[in-house]
Amino acid sequence: MIKLPSIHVGKLSLLLAILVWLALLFVDLVRLFAILNEMESGIPVEFTWVLEILFFLMVYLFYSYSISKNTDSEFINLIWRAASTGIFAIGVSALIFLFYGSISESRLAQEPFLRNFFYHINFALTTSFLISTALLWKHLILYQRSKRVIKQWQAYEFAMLVAMFFIFFNQNTLDYSFLFGLVLLIGLGIVLSSNLKWIPYLTFRDKWKSLLFLFIILFSCTFLFVQMQGYSDQAIYPVNLTDNLFLVSLFGFIFSYALFSFLVTLFNLPTSSVFEQKLTEAISFQRLSQSIKAEENEEQVLDILMDSCMSASYSDGAWMEMGKEEYPDGYLIERFLDSGTREDLSVLIETSKTAQDWISQNQSENLTPLLIRVNHPTCESLLLVPLIINKIPIGRMVLCKEVKDGFNKEMVNIISTFVSQACISVENHRLLNQAILNERYQEELKIAQRVQKSLLPTKLDHNSAFDLCAFSNAADEVGGDYYDTYRLDEDRYVLIIGDVSGKGTSAAFHMAQMKGIFQSLIQLNPSPAEFFIKANAALSKCLERNHFITSSIFLINTAEKNISHARAGHVPTLFYQSKSNKSDFLEIEGLGLGILRNMQYQNHVEQKIFTFNSGDVLLLFTDGIVEAKNQKSQQFGYERIRTLLEVNHDLCPSDIQNKIITALHEFVGGDGKIDDDYSLVVAKFN
Amino acid sequence: MLNIISVSENENDILVLEGEVDASNSVLIDEAIMKLIEEGSKSILINGHKLEYISSAGLGVFMSYLEDFEEKNVDFKIFGLSDQVFEVFKILGLHQLMNIYPSKEVALNS
Numbered sequence: 067m068i069k070l071p072s073i074h075v076g077k078l079s080l081l082l083a084i085l086v087w088l089a090l091l092f093v094d095l096v097r098l099f100a101i102l103n104e105m106e107s108g109i110p111v112e113f114t115w116v117l118e119i120l121f122f123l124m125v126y127l128f129y130s131y132s133i134s135k136n137t138d139s140e141f142i143n144l145i146w147r148a149a150s151t152g153i154f155a156i157g158v159s160a161l162i163f164l165f166y167g168s169i170s171e172s173r174l175a176q177e178p179f180l181r182n183f184f185y186h187i188n189f190a191l192t193t194s195f196l197i198s199t200a201l202l203w204k205h206l207i208l209y210q211r212s213k214r215v216i217k218q219w220q221a222y223e224f225a226m227l228v229a230m231f232f233i234f235f236n237q238n239t240l241d242y243s244f245l246f247g248l249v250l251l252i253g254l255g256i257v258l259s260s261n262l263k264w265i266p267y268l269t270f271r272d273k274w275k276s277l278l279f280l281f282i283i284l285f286s287c288t289f290l291f292v293q294m295q296g297y298s299d300q301a302i303y304p305v306n307l308t309d310n311l312f313l314v315s316l317f318g319f320i321f322s323y324a325l326f327s328f329l330v331t332l333f334n335l336p337t338s339s340v341f342e343q344k345l346t347e348a349i350s351f352q353r354l355s356q357s358i359k360a361e362e363n364e365e366q367v368l369d370i371l372m373d374s375c376m377s378a379s380y381s382d383g384a385w386m387e388m389g390k391e392e393y394p395d396g397y398l399i400e401r402f403l404d405s406g407t408r409e410d411l412s413v414l415i416e417t418s419k420t421a422q423d424w425i426s427q428n429q430s431e432n433l434t435p436l437l438i439r440v441n442h443p444t445c446e447s448l449l450l451v452p453l454i455i456n457k458i459p460i461g462r463m464v465l466c467k468e469v470k471d472g473f474n475k476e477m478v479n480i481i482s483t484f485v486s487q488a489c490i491s492v493e494n495h496r497l498l499n500q501a502i503l504n505e506r507y508q509e510e511l512k513i514a515q516r517v518q519k520s521l522l523p524t525k526l527d528h529n530s531a532f533d534l535c536a537f538s539n540a541a542d543e544v545g546g547d548y549y550d551t552y553r554l555d556e557d558r559y560v561l562i563i564g565d566v567s568g569k570g571t572s573a574a575f576h577m578a579q580m581k582g583i584f585q586s587l588i589q590l591n592p593s594p595a596e597f598f599i600k601a602n603a604a605l606s607k608c609l610e611r612n613h614f615i616t617s618s619i620f621l622i623n624t625a626e627k628n629i630s631h632a633r634a635g636h637v638p639t640l641f642y643q644s645k646s647n648k649s650d651f652l653e654i655e656g657l658g659l660g661i662l663r664n665m666q667y668q669n670h671v672e673q674k675i676f677t678f679n680s681g682d683v684l685l686l687f688t689d690g691i692v693e694a695k696n697q698k699s700q701q702f703g704y705e706r707i708r709t710l711l712e713v714n715h716d717l718c719p720s721d722i723q724n725k726i727i728t729a730l731h732e733f734v735g736g737d738g739k740i741d742d743d744y745s746l747v748v749a750k751f752n
Numbered sequence: 753m754l755n756i757i758s759v760s761e762n763e764n765d766i767l768v769l770e771g772e773v774d775a776s777n778s779v780l781i782d783e784a785i786m787k788l789i790e791e792g793s794k795s796i797l798i799n800g801h802k803l804e805y806i807s808s809a810g811l812g813v814f815m816s817y818l819e820d821f822e823e824k825n826v827d828f829k830i831f832g833l834s835d836q837v838f839e840v841f842k843i844l845g846l847h848q849l850m851n852i853y854p855s856k857e858v859a860l861n862s
Binding site for chain 2: 565567568569570611612613614616634636637638655656658661662663670689693701742
């Protein structure tokens with residue numbers, strides 16, 4: 067397979083254009099030679115026309131390729147490109163003119179071949195200028211594309227294509243059909259010339275530049291046109307290339323578009339600052355509306371807000387002060403103002419009647435910017451803008467102008483927009499920070515939950531005389547319920563259950579303290595009552611004033627088959643006795659821990675002992691179970707749990723536990739959420 | 753829901769509690785008692801006729817003032833508790849520390 071080299075349109079069209087031009091030159095020179103020698107050249111004039119059309123097409127191809135390649139060009143660069151082509155074409159013409167000026171005496175000046183050669187050069191350059199400029203105009207016209215404009219342009223291009231071939235029709239004479247075509251094409255060109263939407267986007271500087279360039283283009287266009295007309299009546303040019311409908315109407319189009327652009331740019335000069343201002347406002351708005359990035363802070367947004375508002379209203383000075391609640395250290399930005407002037411103006415605002423009315427008549431969240439006239443040597447009008455976030459005023463911005471009534475409605479509107487946008491940004495920023503913080507708290511709570519779970523024993527101490535199981539559930543992430551076991555020796559075991567008042571994190575901390583106290587005091591082998599007296603003394607030092615802990619402790623002696631116990635304000639423990647096949651709550655007095663924080667406590671704690679037999683069940687629980695409520699606001703109560711134990715006493719401890727928990731959830735119903743911590747410990751004696 | 757009405761009768765300040773006391777609203781009782789103490793009240797009575805439920809946090813409020821009452825010589829009494837609510841006081845052992853009466857008359861005459 068032969069691999070074809072990829073075709074480079076730009077180079078190829080340029081090469082073809084040059085070749086066609088050379089061919090054109092050759093054909094015309096041959097014809098000239100024939101005329102001069104009064105011979106018949108045998109080359110029909112149509113041949114020249116075909117070459118001319120080919121040349122036009124090649125130049126069009128070349129420029130449309132090279133312009134579309136530099137699409138990023140700014141308008142000013144595009145106009146400069148056209149202007150520079152014009153300058154080049156004029157420059158070459160001027161050189162030719164000078165050349166003839168210098169040799170006017172010699173025979174060479176009359177040399178028809180040379181003249182023809184230069185005529186062809188001028189023709190080529192004029193064509194290049196016209197076609198390239200037309201294509202640049204196309205770029206400008208289609209800057210804001212709409213279906214209508216594109217259609218217009220396509221129609222124009224098609225008409226121009228037809229115009230190229232028009233020469234075959236009218237044989238290059240100036241007749242009515244030529245004039246008709248010319249009027250039609252120039253009319254189309256003028257219609258297209260109304261598409262000047264790119265002009266407002268030029269900056270003030272660029273407008274001046276473009277005026278200069280457009281002037282150059284107008285001048286080039288006129289010069290080249292006049293020059294071209296100079297050729298038409300001279301007999302030494304055998305074939306007139308330039309009296310061509312295509313070229314003449316292109317002249318018309320380029321001239322009219324350049325003229326329109328020139329005039330519109332000129333008249334746009336005085337208002338261009340307004341357009342630039344609007345663009346700046348749009349950019350400011352965009353900056354304000356961008357959400358605050360993590361590394362930025364509110365102050366930066368407020369800073370941008372100040373700058374944007376000042377430039378939007380051409381203020382001479384401004385300051386912003388934030389409320390003490392949001393910024394305890396105070397926050398103040400001053401722009402082009404000294405603090406003396408600011409204080410003077412603040413006093414004037416406080417005393418101004420308009421400001422007082424404004425504050426008294428409006429709810430703080432409905433405050434809108436207020437215009438105030440003041441009498442101050444450096445400032446005669448003020449604009450007071452409240453900053454309101456989430457319906458709460460957080461501060462105010464004051465813009466000052468030296469002139470009276472310096473703020474118009476548009477300025478106030480745009481400033482209101484800026485302020486509300488900035489406030490939204492700040493609010494979003496705060497919400498985001500809040501969300502991040504909440505996320506972190508959630509993480510911390512998860513850790514707390516894990517730590518607390520590890521405070522409850524995973525392995526319960528017991529021996530073959532009894533089986534044990536336990537369960538605890540917190541209403542929140544962490545809770546205040548506690549149970550634990552301890553092995554004193556091979557026959558003596560301690561069971562404890564506790565409940566810290568309240569729930570949640572504070573309860574969880576006290577629960578951890580309780581665990582510490584239990585694990586240390588129990589090593590001293592105290593009796594149940596002694597344990598509570600000591601625990602109360604210890605807890606009195608660490609519990610918050612309105613917190614207390616309830617607890618029950620059981621010392622199981624499997625050798626003597628008895629249990630001595632004490633209760634510290636805890637819900638009574640349920641005991642099932644197989645002998646009587648009944649379950650009852652153990653009755654014993656006892657005050658909660660941390661209620662009496664002195665030695666008086668020992669008068670309020672009791673200790674009892676009872677014996678157990680095989681099949682007996684001891685059920686320890688917390689008030690979360692008996693106080694759990696169903697949708698009718700009824701409590702689960704003591705009776706239900708008592709009956710449940712009587713019915714299920716035959717089961718193993720974990721089954722008894724599951725029965726109770728299932729019954730509890732069935733009772734609560736709904737989403738099954740119990741809004742207190744609840745725990746239970748089941749001990750069954752073998 | 754908890755509703756606290758403060759009534760002043762002869763030297764006695766009566767706080768009428770209506771509804772349920774839990775962790776979220778126990779602070780209201782705390783504020784009410786605090787206010788009476790600051791005003792120099794010497795006799796504070798709690799009317800619990802319409803008290804339906806009290807959680808451990810609610811009991812914690814009463815408990816936290818026991819020492820203050822003793823120090824400032826304030827006569828603090830509770831009356832009219834339903835059996836269910838009284839049971840909660842009793843389980844915790846507070847009935848040994850507080851003056852709890854069946855009715856207002858008994859409370860005032862004791």
